[in-house]
Structures are given as structure tokens and as C-alpha cells.
Amino acid sequence: MKKDQSAPSLEQKEPSVHEDAHHAPKLPYGLFAETVRQAPIAIAITDDKANIIYINKAYTDITGYTLKESIGRNQSMLSDKRTPRNVYEELWSKLSEQIPWRGLLLNRHNDGHPYLADLTIAPILNLQGETTHYIGMHRDTTEVYQLQQQVVDQKLLIEMVVDSMPVPTILLDEKGRIVLDNQAYKKLDSDLGLREPSKMFMQILREDMGEEWERLKSKNLGFTNREVRYDRGGRHGPRWFACSGTWFSRDDASVDAFFKQSANTYLLLTLNDVTQQKKIEADIRFNALKALMAEEEKIQSLRETLLGAMHHIQGPINLLNAAKTLLERRGGERQNPALLDILEQILVAGEDSLDRLKQCIPEADGTAMRMVNLNQILHECIVLLTQRLLAAGVVIDWQPTPILPTVMGMENRLRAMFKQIIENAIDAMNQSGAQKRELRISTWPDEELVNVCIEDTGPGIPENLYVKVFEPFFSTKSGGGRHHSGMGLTMAQEVINQHLGLIRFDPTYQQGCRVHIQLQTNAQQHSGNRPYAYG
Numbered sequence: 001m002k003k004d005q006s007a008p009s010l011e012q013k014e015p016s017v018h019e020d021a022h023h024a025p026k027l028p029y030g031l032f033a034e035t036v037r038q039a040p041i042a043i044a045i046t047d048d049k050a051n052i053i054y055i056n057k058a059y060t061d062i063t064g065y066t067l068k069e070s071i072g073r074n075q076s077m078l079s080d081k082r083t084p085r086n087v088y089e090e091l092w093s094k095l096s097e098q099i100p101w102r103g104l105l106l107n108r109h110n111d112g113h114p115y116l117a118d119l120t121i122a123p124i125l126n127l128q129g130e131t132t133h134y135i136g137m138h139r140d141t142t143e144v145y146q147l148q149q150q151v152v153d154q155k156l157l158i159e160m161v162v163d164s165m166p167v168p169t170i171l172l173d174e175k176g177r178i179v180l181d182n183q184a185y186k187k188l189d190s191d192l193g194l195r196e197p198s199k200m201f202m203q204i205l206r207e208d209m210g211e212e213w214e215r216l217k218s219k220n221l222g223f224t225n226r227e228v229r230y231d232r233g234g235r236h237g238p239r240w241f242a243c244s245g246t247w248f249s250r251d252d253a254s255v256d257a258f259f260k261q262s263a264n265t266y267l268l269l270t271l272n273d274v275t276q277q278k279k280i281e282a283d284i285r286f287n288a289l290k291a292l293m294a295e296e297e298k299i300q301s302l303r304e305t306l307l308g309a310m311h312h313i314q315g316p317i318n319l320l321n322a323a324k325t326l327l328e329r330r331g332g333e334r335q336n337p338a339l340l341d342i343l344e345q346i347l348v349a350g351e352d353s354l355d356r357l358k359q360c361i362p363e364a365d366g367t368a369m370r371m372v373n374l375n376q377i378l379h380e381c382i383v384l385l386t387q388r389l390l391a392a393g394v395v396i397d398w399q400p401t402p403i404l405p406t407v408m409g410m411e412n413r414l415r416a417m418f419k420q421i422i423e424n425a426i427d428a429m430n431q432s433g434a435q436k437r438e439l440r441i442s443t444w445p446d447e448e449l450v451n452v453c454i455e456d457t458g459p460g461i462p463e464n465l466y467v468k469v470f471e472p473f474f475s476t477k478s479g480g481g482r483h484h485s486g487m488g489l490t491m492a493q494e495v496i497n498q499h500l501g502l503i504r505f506d507p508t509y510q511q512g513c514r515v516h517i518q519l520q521t522n523a524q525q526h527s528g529n530r531p532y533a534y535g
Contacts, residue, residue: 044136045124050075053133062140064110075136080106080114091121098123098131104141115142168271170198174264185271192239192402193232201271204228204403205243217265222246227274231375231400238379240278245269286383289415296416299362306361310354317350371406371522372414374450375443381419382441385426392426392437399442405521407450409499417495421454421515424489428458428513449518457512466505 036043042059046052052070060066063078070077083106094101100122107117119138123131159180162169168185170178178198188197205226206213216223224244231238249263324343327336382389382396389396422439429437440455461469470493496503499519506514 039137042138044070044075046075046134046136048131048133050134062115062138063107069110078105078107078117080108082106082114095121095123095131095134098125104145105138107138115140116145117141165270167273168197170269170271172198172202172267172269174266176202179266188271192230193236197271198269200230200403201228201241201243201269205245207405217247217267220247220249220265225272228403229373229376230402231379231404232402233398233400238275238278238375240274242272242274243269244272286380289380289384292412296412303361306357310357313350313354313357317347317354320347320350369408369410372409372411373404373406374414374452374519375400375404377411377415378418378441378443378452381415381422384419385422388423388426389439392430394426394429394437394439397438397440399440401442401444404443405445405450407499407519408522409519410495413495413498417492418452418454420489420492425454425456425458425513429456432459434458434512445521446518448521450521452517452519453514454517455509455512455514460509460513461505463507466507 037056039056040058042062043054043056044052044059045054051072051074053072055065055067055070059070063070065077087103087105091101091103100120102118102120105117105119106114108114117138118141119136121134121136124133124135126132162171162180163182165182166184168188169182170185171180173179176199178196185197189195192200194200205223205228208226208228209216209223212223222245225242226244228241228243229238230241246268247265248268249265252262252264320343324340324347327340327343378400379398382398422441425439429439434457436457438455438457440453442453444451470489492503496517496519501517501519503515503517506516
């Protein structure tokens with residue numbers, strides 16, 4: 001194929017509109033020439049062997065080669081020789097197919113220093129569609145490349161630092177999306193059984209901090225060591241995390257903000273696993289709880305004994321009152337003044353004895369109300385009763401909602417109540433001689449309520465006794481050589497009433513006994529609303 005080796009003539013006639021029906025209106029030839037000469041990008045025109053036949057002023061400015069030093073020389077004079085051979089092979093492969101090529105080449109300035117060239121080369125075709133010349137346009141992008149590399153290096157350095165941090169760390173944008181995380185955080189996915197743990201932590205922290213969350217965010221401040229408890233349930237023990245976060249703002253780098261600057265807010269959140277520390281604290285706490293619960297059980301036993309004595313004394317006193325009333329209603333000749341006097345003395349002595357016994361009854365725990373995590377209380381009860389559960393061969397199925405809203409309550413009284421209900425379930429399964437001994441405990445939130453469900457595989461309670469079991473001194477327990485005062489559920493009812501809650505038995509449960517307890521969340525109690533009848 002014969003190719004025209006000559007340079008494009010500057011005297012060539014402008015193409016007519018018949019040659020290109022869509023051609024723009026005719027412009028003076030000199031305007032085209034000046035456009036190329038004054039263009040701020042280096043332009044070189046070569047023959048089909050890449051020998052230079054024309055350069056503009058910008059070419060000299062960028063390369064350092066003058067017109068005299070360039071004309072007739074091959075374009076390869078700019079090569080730094082460190083550009084990989086395959087880059088040139090790709091370049092010429094495209095050009096041989098008459099396809100423009102664009103890429104980066106490492107060039108060398110006339111004074112010897114290297115620079116990075118962003119180059120575009122396109123073939124120039126004659127009327128027969130043959131390549132006769134090439135036009136090359138390039139600019140020095142060394143400074144831009146160095147800045148880009150600096151940004152990339154800084155980004156990699158930050159990622160390496162974050163990734164090497166021993167605690168889970170995440171960077172979140174305003175919508176809670178993860179911008180950056182580390183390996184320690186990724187490990188939480190499997191450890192906690194959650195797909196995106198960040199959503200759970202963000203939700204808890206928002207609810208826990210309330211208005212303080214928005215206040216700190218608006219001022220680009222932070223928080224430290226906000227503790228979050230996570231109960232996965234089953235064979236997994238509770239996990240504790242001390243959460244710390246810092247908000248900061250950065251200018252928006254999107255195209256939309258090019259002329260009108262706006263800032264994006266980010267949250268850097270660290271999740272320090274303090275479970276081991278909490279376990280040590282829990283061991284110390286359990287030892288103290290055992291002593292406390294033992295003392296409370298003694299006091300409770302004394303209360304039940306005294307209340308039982310008062311109950312049994314009250315019966316004869318009521319009979320004596322009835323006898324006295326009958327005697328007083330008889331006619332004068334039938335009355336026995338001496339007997340009435342003796343009855344009056346007995347009644348006064350009996351009432352005095354009741355008053356003395358009443359004064360001896362220890363007062364119930366008057367601990368002030370505080371925010372309580374029912375998951376924690378129930379877990380403590382399970383740990384405290386572990387020996388009894390093992391001895392009775394009871395299998396525990398612990399299914400808490402991992403994150404449960406807090407309730408405002410008296411911690412000791414709630415713990416004693418749940419412990420009593422669980423002990424009742426163990427006793428029921430022991431007495432019935434049940435082959436399958438399972439105790440299922442679950443928790444879940446429901447709008448403004450926290451629900452606790454305790455199920456056992458014992459004999460259950462007949463439906464006609466659902467109300468009667470809450471009466472003082474009524475008990476379904478018998479035998480076994482153990483004394484039952486019948487005050488356990490009465491005390492449980494008292495605790496529930498103090499907390500404006502609800503306790504009931506589920507009549508639809510056929511595999512044993514199911515106790516359902518509902519308590520108001522801390523937020524609902526503060527509102528003063530009662531979403532249900534309690535008692």
C-alpha cells in the first residue's frame with residue numbers, strides 16, 4: 001500500500017460543503033494554523049514513521065526541544081527508555097488499526113529530567129483512507145501524578161494504621177455506612193453472629209445517649225467508654241464493649257460541591273471488647289450476690305414464717321370475734337358477762353400478739369429504682385442456680401434478645417422474683433418426675449414493653465388455679481420432705497405490682513408451665529403511661 005510521505009500542505013484548499021455535508025461553516029485557514037500553534041498542549045505532527053515534521057510552541061515549553069532541534073528527528077527522542085516495551089507494542093497495534101491511542105509514557109526533558117506525559121496519538125488519513133501522518137498531543141502530568149500518589153500513599157498508610165489497631169474500628173458517614181473498617185471489626189461478624197454489627201452498636205448508642213448524641217455530633221465532639229452489653233444466648237456468654245467515638249467534618253469532594261462547598265460529617269468509632277474485665281467483675285459480683293441472696297432468703301423465710309404465724313393466729317381470733325358477737329346479741333338473761341369478759345381479754349391479747357409479730361416482720365428491700373438490664377438479671381439467676389440445675393438434670397435453653405431496652409426497677413427485688421420463679425420450675429419438674437427436664441427462658445421487646453417468658457416441662461398448673469396460686473399460703477407443692485409456705489408467687493405478684501407490670505400463666509401452653517412477665521421500658525415509665533392493665 002503506497003502512502004503519501006509528504007507533510008500536509010499549508011496551502012491546501014479547504015474542503016467544500018459537498019465533501020462533508022455536516023461540516024461547520026468555512027473558517028479562514030490561518031485560524032486553524034494559529035489554533036494549533038497557540039494551543040496550550042504540546043502538539044507534534046509526524047510522518048508515518050514517527051519522524052517529526054511540525055511542533056507548536058507548547059511542545060518546546062514542555063519538552064525543552066526547539067523547532068530546529070525537533071524537525072526531522074524521530075518522536076522516540078523523548079523516550080526515557082524505562083517505559084515498558086508492551087506499552088509501545090499496544091500503542092502501535094492500535095495505530096495500525098487506525099484507532100487513536102491514549103496513555104501515559106515516561107519521557108525525558110531536553111535537560112535530562114524525566115516527566116510523565118499524558119499522550120494521545122491519532123492517525124491522519126488521506127482521501128483513500130490510508131494513514132499518512134500522525135498527530136500527537138501530550139501534557140506534563142508529573143505534578144498531578146505525584147499529588148495523586150501522595151493521596152494514595154496517605155490513604156494506604158491510614159488504612160494500614162487502622163487495620164493494625166487491635167480493637168474493632170470503623171469510620172461511618174452521615175448515613176451510617178461504613179467508609180473504612182479493620183480486620184478486628186470484620187471478625188465481629190462471626191463472633192457476634194451479626195451481618196453488620198455497626199448498625200446494632202449505632203442503634204444502642206443513639207438510644208442510650210438520646211439528645212446528647214445530636215449535641216456532640218453538631219459540635220464535632222466525641223464520647224468515651226459507653227458500655228454496651230450484647231447477649232447472644234445459647235452457649236454464648238454475654239459480651240461487653242466499651243464504645244468511644246469522635247465526629248469530624250471534611251469538605252465534600254463530589255463534583256456537585258465544586259463551586260458551592262459543603263461538608264460531610266464522619267464518625268470514627270472504636271469498640272473495645274471488655275468482656276474479660278467484666279467476667280472478673282462478674283465473679284466478684286456473684287460471690288457478693290450469693291451472700292446477699294442468702295441473707296435475703298433468710299429474711300424472706302423469716303417474713304414468710306411470721307406472716308404464716310399471723311395468718312394462723314388470725315383464724316382463731318376471727319372465730320372468737322364471731323363467738324363474742326353471738327353472745328352480745330343474746331338477751332340479757334342469756335348473756336354470760338364472765339364469758340364475754342374472758343373473750344374480750346383473749347381478743348385483746350391476740351390482737352396485741354399480732355401487732356408484735358407485725359412489728360417483727362423485716363421490711364422489704366427498699367432499694368431505690370435504677371435502670372436495669374433484665375438480660376443481665378436473668379443470666380445472674382441462671383449462674384446462681386447452676387448447681388441446682390445440674391443436680392436436677394435440667395437443661396437450660398437461654399434465648400435472650402441480644403439488645404434489650406432497660407427498665408426502671410429495684411434490681412435486688414427483681415432478681416429475687418426471677419430466682420423464685422425459676423426455683424418453682426425446678427421443684428415442679430423434680431416432683432413430677434419428668435423425664436424431659438428443660439427450662440426455656442427468653443426475652444424480647446414489644447413496643448414500650450419488655451417481655452420475659454419462662455417455660456418448664458413440669459406438670460403445669462390447672463387453669464382453675466391460675467388466680468388462686470397468687471393467694472397467700474396457697475401452694476401446689478407437696479411432699480418431698482420440704483416445707484412450702486406458699487408465699488413465693490405472692491411475693492412475685494407484689495414485686496410485679498411495685499413495677500406496674502403484669503404476670504400471668506399461658507393457658508395455651510400444654511408442655512408444662514409458661515409464665516409470661518411484662519414490664520415497662522425505662523422510656524415508657526418516664527412518660528407516665530400505662531399501656532396495659534397490670535397486676
